[in-house]
Amino acid sequence: MKIGLVGLGHLGKLHLKSWLGLPKVEVAGVYDIDPVKTRGAAADFGVRPAASFEELVEKSEAVDLVTPTITHFELGKRVLEAGKNLFVEKPLTSYVDEAERLIEISEQTGRLLFIGHIERFNPAFEKLLSFAPEPLFIEVHRLASFSPRNLDVDVVLDLMIHDIDLVLKLVKSKPVEVRSSLAPVLSAQPDIANARILFENGCVANLTASRISVAKMRKFRLFQKEAYFSVDLLEKTLEAYVLLPNAAHIPPEDLVRLPLSFGERSIAMTQFQPTAESDMLTAELSEFVAACQKRGTPRVTPEEAMEAVRLAQKVTKAGLTSLAVLQNA
Structure with missing residues (x-):
């Protein structure tokens, strides 16, 4: 091709x-x-x-x-x-x-x-999807150092858009309320943002993105009934903690029972780390080639990408409204 x-x-x-x-x-x-x-x-x-x-x-x-x-x-x-x-x-x-x-x-x-x-190709996120999560609360931090490369857009479209897409993939419900705070610090556009998104099914996602941080961070934490997942998208690792009945003598594959009991149930955990260095960009471009040759369906549909833009616009609009109120107070 x-x-x-x-x-x-x-x-x-x-x-x-x-x-x-x-x-x-x-x-x-x-x-x-x-x-x-x-x-x-x-x-x-x-x-x-x-x-x-x-x-x-x-x-x-x-x-x-x-x-x-x-x-x-x-x-x-x-x-x-x-x-x-x-x-x-x-x-x-x-x-x-x-x-x-x-x-x-x-x-x-x-x-x-x-x-x-590209984060859809992160092996840690792929592992998270294998648990078929049903999140009640999601906490995300994506921090990056300042770069003059992407100043045509604000931090929401620059960085937070990654996590907006991942959250929409996980929650599978419509956002019904968006609250956010934005701050322009080193550029004319907002460089740091925090958003609280309420979904129709009751799930809440709290997202923070910054492009003015000293240290990088891409942490994703998900809480649901009887389970907690901690994902480091930067290191491509995952930890999962699941509450299991004590009667289940053998936990599911790759889960290790911990000495922590809650009545008739106890906690089992697993850790995931890719066995080899993952080249997410090459995987993404390879999937594009395959899709061009009708050998597969893109894992991110155009409609999904559009919904990420739609939610990003709502985050920015809510944040700019709040910022204007503060500036005029």
Whole structure:
């Protein structure tokens, strides 16, 4: 498959490196709005530079869009209308109406629209899904150091969008109330955000995201009836604690009973750590190739990516409203 790559910033170069390592994939060319980046990447990686976006799309069977979020709609629209399959980094778009339109064009042209929510490929999250969780409360912290790369959007679309997507995958219920607080600290956009999301089924998710922290953190804690899960998405590890009847002499596979009893029940736990280093980006791009060749369904549907954008918009709107009240007090 001939792939064209648009966007040669830090993440774009990571994509390029992964593409060059995949079998049965040919990098048809690379393009960046900055010609110096285009020529530099072409020389460094031994690939063909495209003179224009149109030339790149024409020479490709599929296009990988690793550009600022504010460009996703217009560039993605042009790729799909040219009859090419599209991989676009998260978030799908800045606004829901743009996401709806891209989905429409994808359906009209019969071309694949694949959104890069990479945390869905995290082995710790995959392990969490294997427990078929039914969360009552979710606590998430995603902290990153400051970088000038993604200042076209606020911290909600930059970082929290990862966890919004994961929470929506886990809860499987409609959000009915959103409260949030935002603060611009080092940029004109909010750099730190906290959101409390109430779902129709009663689950509550509390999400914190910051792009001005000294230390990195990607922690995900989930509480449900008779179980607690702690996931470190950065380290790709998971701990699970489950309450089991004492009469169950043999706990389920890979659970170890702890010397903690609660009447006729006791706690069993398990720890998960991947046996080998997981290359989530390569796994994600490989799934895109398979989906282009009709050999699989993307694990993140365009509709799911759109709902993540919808909820992110609600978080930002609620936070900006609260911020305005504070500033005018």
